[in-house]
Amino acid sequence: MDKKKFVGVIGGSQCSKKEAQLAEEVGRQLARRGAILVCGGLGGIMKAVCKGASSAGGTTIGIIPGNDRQAANPYVQIPIVTGLGEARNVIVVKSVQAVIAVGGSYGTLSEISYALKNSIPVIGLNTWSLARNGRQDKSIIAAQSPAEAVAKALDSVTAPKSKE
């Protein structure tokens, strides 16, 4: 079936200019390296990463929470319309083989949680860090740049973690 790698990029529908630049560069790098981008399809980080991927000839998929395909940002080539609201977050995560989180608020944190629960690698750029019952949880793999985030994401697909 699919030989292409599917990578999710998650982050807020509102973001700083710097975060948008990071996301756009993540999109470009993913496209150049032949990965298919899956995201939530709306604005902010989602729009920036789709813009970057499109500009480099990549394929962009947006999993839309509402009922209207027109709600997708203009760089989404394949809108998947769910009508499920925030429950669509689980689909963004399950449809990919690695996730890159750029910044993000509580919606992004729900996606990080679902990914970790499903043993899908999460690479983080300026995003959440976690501690459970007072002990740090190191599951989110830190990256310092878009290029490093994409490299780590694609490497993690090549060497899949065993399911918990």
Add this chain to the structure above:
Amino acid sequence: MDKKKFVGVIGGSQCSKKEAQLAEEVGRQLARRGAILVCGGLGGIMKAVCKGASSAGGTTIGIIPGNDRQAANPYVQIPIVTGLGEARNVIVVKSVQAVIAVGGSYGTLSEISYALKNSIPVIGLNTWSLARNGRQDKSIIAAQSPAEAVAKALDSVTAPKSKE
């Protein structure tokens, strides 16, 4: 955004040889006419229509009910993994601008229902017919051949029905 037309093809995961031939031809015609195919991603009608579309160079999207992307049939190029079970039927319908039903059982009927509720045109090939409180419901547009079904589906997108 998307200038391409998105068409859903629905039908049983088990089907007769004749139904599979109909679905494969529907897939070929959709691809030749430049439409993107969305289906439930599994076997039977779904596999046949993906095979047809792939053979003619089309794009195939499969909205998978389970958690495993490997469950997609081998002709699905873009698997969307939902983990939602039968609730994924609503996504197949909402993601498209017209639906073609080939045969089908109760799962297909749920998709026809969702499409009609959302004013998405439904073209039927050897599928369900409906009566409400003793009066026939003519909302399913009958077609006699794959070519006619595809033509009617694509025509219905060009001239969108007003929302109920």
Add this chain to the structure above:
Amino acid sequence: MDKKKFVGVIGGSQCSKKEAQLAEEVGRQLARRGAILVCGGLGGIMKAVCKGASSAGGTTIGIIPGNDRQAANPYVQIPIVTGLGEARNVIVVKSVQAVIAVGGSYGTLSEISYALKNSIPVIGLNTWSLARNGRQDKSIIAAQSPAEAVAKALDSVTAPKSKE
């Protein structure tokens, strides 16, 4: 666990006065016979059946499509808030052991379809009738009165159908 029987009542959010009277009587009968009512929680048939059940001291559960518990009709005692839109229909059906359909449009038809797919008995009062590929489908059990519908629904739980 639960010794009580859970029965779903489905129908349109808009309905005729006569249909509302039927639904209210269905609710009363369910409550008198000790069944717990599950419905979609909104207006029309859903409000009428909850009113009837509440008036007879029954328990009413409403599976709400939106995000606001205040959207439940005033006779819902237990609102379950899904935010899933129409995909919540599948929960109404899966949470019960028998379904009574009163009138209804395409949303109701989606619920009938899900119930039949899951081998959950469907009792119909003035509702849809089905034919597949030209042959009548007799899976919906017709009832002529609320009392008959409730009796048939509760009897069907006592003698469960084997799974398809």
Add this chain to the structure above:
Amino acid sequence: MDKKKFVGVIGGSQCSKKEAQLAEEVGRQLARRGAILVCGGLGGIMKAVCKGASSAGGTTIGIIPGNDRQAANPYVQIPIVTGLGEARNVIVVKSVQAVIAVGGSYGTLSEISYALKNSIPVIGLNTWSLARNGRQDKSIIAAQSPAEAVAKALDSVTAPKSKE
């Protein structure tokens, strides 16, 4: 409509003996104070809290991820069967007015995230702590005992936060 307060209790399907004791006491206290319990309906924390609530005469609702009502723990009085897998987490959260987290792993973290996103207060007992982009996030309200957790949860309902 509902004058009763609905409180969610979340935590792992596997937990330590101490965590189970905490959860059972949370359930008892919720029931004594008249709140209705909503949880994920399975084992571990979910079973313990339902046991506690039932023992004190409370009402227990379990939002089940699978398709089988028999999967609910024996202290669930009202099983809601979703078939949605992990996407059911969003329903547990949206159906309540406050959430108490006891321990928990990534599934619990997804529920905490959804609650915070929806401005639903989260009280934590030995659970996750969060930092975003290097700065601590104090949104989870810490409690040192079941009684304190229940008191803070019920107080937070009386004085609802404004929606973001």
